[in-house]
Amino acid sequence: MATPAPSAAVxxxxxxxxxxxxxxxxxxxxxxxxxGSVLLMVRKRVEWHGWISxxxxxxxxxADVALLFKVATGGPFTMMMGSWRAPFGIAFTxxxxxxxxxxxxxxxxxxxAIFAVVSVDRQEKRYGFFPFLFLMMxxxxxxxxxxxxxNLYVWFEVLLxxxxxxLVLGSRHAQLDGTTKYAFLNLVGTTLFLIAVxxxxxxxxxxxxxxIARQAADRTxxxxxxxxxxxxxxxxxxxxxxxxxxxxxxASYHTPRFVVSALFAGLLTKVGVYALIRVLVMLFPxxxxxxxxxxxxxxxxxxxxxxxxxxxxxxxxxxxxxxxxAGIGTVFAGLAIPQAVGAAPGALASGLSGAIFYALxxxxxxxxxxxxxxxxxxxxxxxxxxxxxxxxxxxPLLSALCLVFLLAVSGLPPFSGFWxxxxxxxxxxxxxxxxxxxxxxxxxxxxxxASARVFAFAFWRPLPQAGGTDTEKSGDxxxxxxxxxxxxxxxxxxxxxxxxxxVWPEWLSRLTTAAADGVVNPTAYIQSVFGGGA
Amino acid sequence: MEVALxxxxxxxxxxxxxxxxxxxxxxxxxxxxxxxxxxxLLIFTTGRVASVAPPVIPEGATVPPDAVANPLPQALIxxxxxxxxxxxxxxxxxxxxxxxDIGTDDTDKMRLAEPEERGLPPLGY
Amino acid sequence: xxxxxxxxxxxxxxxxxxxxxVFVLLRGHNEPGGGFxxxxxxxxxFAIYGIAAGVASVxxxxxxxxxxxxxxxxxxxxxxxxxxxxxxxxxxTAQWAFPKIFGEELALSTPLFFDIGVYLVVxxxxxxxxxxxxxxxxx
Numbered sequence: 001m002a003t004p005a006p007s008a009a010v011x012x013x014x015x016x017x018x019x020x021x022x023x024x025x026x027x028x029x030x031x032x033x034x035x036g037s038v039l040l041m042v043r044k045r046v047e048w049h050g051w052i053s054x055x056x057x058x059x060x061x062x063a064d065v066a067l068l069f070k071v072a073t074g075g076p077f078t079m080m081m082g083s084w085r086a087p088f089g090i091a092f093t094x095x096x097x098x099x100x101x102x103x104x105x106x107x108x109x110x111x112x113a114i115f116a117v118v119s120v121d122r123q124e125k126r127y128g129f130f131p132f133l134f135l136m137m138x139x140x141x142x143x144x145x146x147x148x149x150x151n152l153y154v155w156f157e158v159l160l161x162x163x164x165x166x167l168v169l170g171s172r173h174a175q176l177d178g179t180t181k182y183a184f185l186n187l188v189g190t191t192l193f194l195i196a197v198x199x200x201x202x203x204x205x206x207x208x209x210x211x212i213a214r215q216a217a218d219r220t221x222x223x224x225x226x227x228x229x230x231x232x233x234x235x236x237x238x239x240x241x242x243x244x245x246x247x248x249x250x251a252s253y254h255t256p257r258f259v260v261s262a263l264f265a266g267l268l269t270k271v272g273v274y275a276l277i278r279v280l281v282m283l284f285p286x287x288x289x290x291x292x293x294x295x296x297x298x299x300x301x302x303x304x305x306x307x308x309x310x311x312x313x314x315x316x317x318x319x320x321x322x323x324x325x326a327g328i329g330t331v332f333a334g335l336a337i338p339q340a341v342g343a344a345p346g347a348l349a350s351g352l353s354g355a356i357f358y359a360l361x362x363x364x365x366x367x368x369x370x371x372x373x374x375x376x377x378x379x380x381x382x383x384x385x386x387x388x389x390x391x392x393x394x395x396p397l398l399s400a401l402c403l404v405f406l407l408a409v410s411g412l413p414p415f416s417g418f419w420x421x422x423x424x425x426x427x428x429x430x431x432x433x434x435x436x437x438x439x440x441x442x443x444x445x446x447x448x449x450a451s452a453r454v455f456a457f458a459f460w461r462p463l464p465q466a467g468g469t470d471t472e473k474s475g476d477x478x479x480x481x482x483x484x485x486x487x488x489x490x491x492x493x494x495x496x497x498x499x500x501x502x503v504w505p506e507w508l509s510r511l512t513t514a515a516a517d518g519v520v521n522p523t524a525y526i527q528s529v530f531g532g533g534a
Numbered sequence: 535m536e537v538a539l540x541x542x543x544x545x546x547x548x549x550x551x552x553x554x555x556x557x558x559x560x561x562x563x564x565x566x567x568x569x570x571x572x573x574x575l576l577i578f579t580t581g582r583v584a585s586v587a588p589p590v591i592p593e594g595a596t597v598p599p600d601a602v603a604n605p606l607p608q609a610l611i612x613x614x615x616x617x618x619x620x621x622x623x624x625x626x627x628x629x630x631x632x633x634x635d636i637g638t639d640d641t642d643k644m645r646l647a648e649p650e651e652r653g654l655p656p657l658g659y
Numbered sequence: 660x661x662x663x664x665x666x667x668x669x670x671x672x673x674x675x676x677x678x679x680x681v682f683v684l685l686r687g688h689n690e691p692g693g694g695f696x697x698x699x700x701x702x703x704x705f706a707i708y709g710i711a712a713g714v715a716s717v718x719x720x721x722x723x724x725x726x727x728x729x730x731x732x733x734x735x736x737x738x739x740x741x742x743x744x745x746x747x748x749x750x751x752t753a754q755w756a757f758p759k760i761f762g763e764e765l766a767l768s769t770p771l772f773f774d775i776g777v778y779l780v781v782x783x784x785x786x787x788x789x790x791x792x793x794x795x796x797x798x
Contacts, residue, residue, distance in 0.1 A: 017747035017748070018744070018747060018748065018749055023744045023750075026740075026741075026744075026750045030737055030740075030741055033733055033734075033737050034734060034737055034738075036730075036733070037730035037731070037733040037734045037737075038730070038734070039730075040726050040727060040729070040730035041727045041730045041731065043724070043726070043727070079749050079750060080749055081749065081750055081751045082749065082750075082751040082752050082753065083748060083749045083752045092750075128726070131730070150610055150613075154613060154617070157617045157621070160621075161620065161621070161624065164624055164628075168628065171631065171635070173635055173636055173646050174646040174647045175647075176628070176631060176632040176635055176636060176646075177632070177636065177644045177645075177646040177647040178647040179628060180559060180628060180629070180632055180641070180644065181641070181644075181647070183624075183625060183628060184554075184562055184566070184625075187566060187621060187625075188554070188566075188569070191566075191569050191570070191573060194573050194577075194614060195573055195576060198573060198576045198577040198580050198610075199576075199580060201577070201580050201581065201606075201607075201610070202579075202580025202581070207606075250648070251647055251648055252647060254647070255647050311655075312654070312655065313655060314653070314654075314655040314656070319655075385655050385656055386655075386656055453655065457656065612695075616695060620784070623785070623788045624788075626792075627788060627791060627792060630792070
């Protein structure tokens with residue numbers, strides 16, 4: 001393997017001291033791990049946990065927003081860990097796509113933390129609910145900021161171990177069952193990712209994403225690279241729960257506490273989506289063009305599986321599990337547009353912009369829906385459609401919030417799910433894939449029916465008489481926790497985002513369009529790592 | 535050397551897939567161990583096997599004078615070993631706990647999260 | 660464990676292993692060794708002591724909960740990385756100091772503290788898993 005000669009531009013970058021603003025890039029990670037460790041040390045003082053965690057997540061979110069602002073105004077930037085020379089060592093590179101995902105993740109984590117303070121009981125806080133949450137968020141933040149593909153694998157594993165802890169916390173039998181399936185399938189998924197990284201290292205001799213993107217342009221017709229890209233597609237599709245590798249999600253996501261389900265459904269699958277966009281579109285554009293047909297089929301089938309599965313479920317959370325899968329299919333539709341290397345950024349960039357927009361919307365809305373399901377379960381003591389009811393009369397605010405989220409997840413205006421679907425449908429027509437556009441619309445229609453059914457049963461009809469047919473006990477998981485208004489606060493904040501992104505979509509669509517352009521044409525990303533006109 | 539290592543990697547992957555296809559958690563667990571080691575060997579092989587000088591840079595220089603062995607695969611493998619070890623420990627505890635509480639390690643019989651016999655959702659009220 | 664020989668020797672063995680683990684940790688800077696393998700040796704020392712004398716006496720001997728030990732290690736590792744930021748360097752860049760103690764120059768560096776952090780994380784995490792498994796055996 002030829003060792004690339006150390007370039008003068010890299011040396012010049014390393015010899016200058018780091019601007020203070022650049023130090024922000026490690027802050028989401030440093031803060032997550034510090035707060036998580038401090039909470040572990042005071043694990044017996046359960047009453048302190050909320051007072052430490054919520055400010056901790058607020059700080060992480062503030063750092064995320066500052067980073068988003070910095071990247072949106074100044075373009076991507078890089079920090080080399082331990083001052084190593086650019087192709088070597090671990091690079092933390094943040095571009096606009098990463099910053100958007102990072103800020104949204106910080107937002108929903110803060111919302112979930114506030115929700116968790118009152119909804120998680122003392123015993124589980126003592127067993128480390130908040131430390132696991134910080135560990136998982138550290139992993140998620142790391143995955144969004146890293147510019148090194150092996151490091152991405154490491155962050156995947158960090159978030160995975162945090163998620164295992166959260167999933168099994170409480171150790172009810174259904175949880176043990178769900179965690180076993182979740183753990184094995186996700187571990188196989190990340191191992192596939194590692195296999196792909198190993199082959200990639202063998203072929204390219206580098207792990208730095210900017211370096212790979214630079215080299216991949218020269219390797220358009222190469223069977224080995226196509227194999228690697230395909231392995232990445234399988235690995236990340238498994239993490240994102242795309243058809244036909246989605247069976248683990250409906251088997252596990254409804255078993256832990258509602259707040260845990262909410263964060264998992266919102267964030268973890270989207271980390272897989274993020275990694276897929278980053279690797280497939282940015283690192284292997286030529287191979288992506290060849291595989292776009294496969295991605296289109298995956299997208300269509302995932303959307304249909306999710307929508308039809310949602311229609312067949314009785315339990316609200318198990319219904320939402322399938323809504324998550326349908327959302328993943330919709331995001332994949334934006335990745336399904338083929339574009340030859342070197343062509344002017346057209347349909348692919350606009351489809352990708354829609355995909356990023358939809359992914360951000362999905363993070364917020366799915367988190368909100370699971371949290372709302374938690375509130376419903378606490379109010380009515382159940383979460384199956386057969387036994388809930390009468391919430392419209394009891395709580396107009398909760399009903400209005402849920403209506404917003406259900407309409408948003410169905411993709412109806414004027415909420416945040418509508419505009420990305422418009423962008424995706426237009427991109428699908430522009431790419432001459434009318435059946436994909438039809439699939440987006442049909443799955444949206446089926447999801448509208450499923451959400452309308454939830455609303456009609458849980459809110460409109462009067463509360464049915466007790467002694468129904470409900471045999472599953474997962475519903476009354478939160479019923480013992482006393483009534484508290486605090487859980488509605490994060491729901492209001494999430495609804496504000498849904499409304500803001502639905503009524504004034506321009507600010508967000510401008511950001512996602514710039515983010516998609518940055519991924520399709522990663523010159524600025526590469527320059528931030530290697531300096532100058534590398 | 536590469537050929538022999540590739541054959542070994544293939545053997546490990548085969549054993550891992552065979553064990554992972556089992557219904558019993560304990561065999562799947564052993565399959566994960568094989569899978570982790572297969573990947574470690576794979577990284578080792580893709581980092582090129584050669585008998586050259588150890589990768590130590592002499593004092594005062596910034597690059598090694600001649601060809602040296604590739605030190606990176608070892609760092610990657612060490613990281614992967616640490617990760618797969620900790621996951622093995624977690625899965626072992628989890629499987630043991632599941633076996634104690636649910637009373638089976640047969641994944642086909644673990645239907646608590648997704649019980650069979652669920653009727654259709656209510657169609658009207 | 661009923662064997663009298665094992666129960667008699669286990670405490671001494673554990674002490675030896677703990678001392679050896681610190682030796683391996685410090686040796687790791689220039690020679691094979693380091694925080695991870697040192698932590699594993701320390702964790703196996705506690706595991707052996709737990710098999711011989713019972714989990715309760717290990718927890719008593721440790722004073723702190725194993726997870727708290729792991730957490731303190733994580734704090735130490737993160738802080739030794741953060742130290743380079745106020746000095747204008749990139750995250751995790753090694754910082755060195757050579758104070759003279761009793762006329763001997765002592766090479767102190769952030770990688771050393773990072774490695775001690777790793778040692779504590781591994782010791783705490785693996786000990787807590789091992790103790791959890793041993794506890795289950797007895798009930």
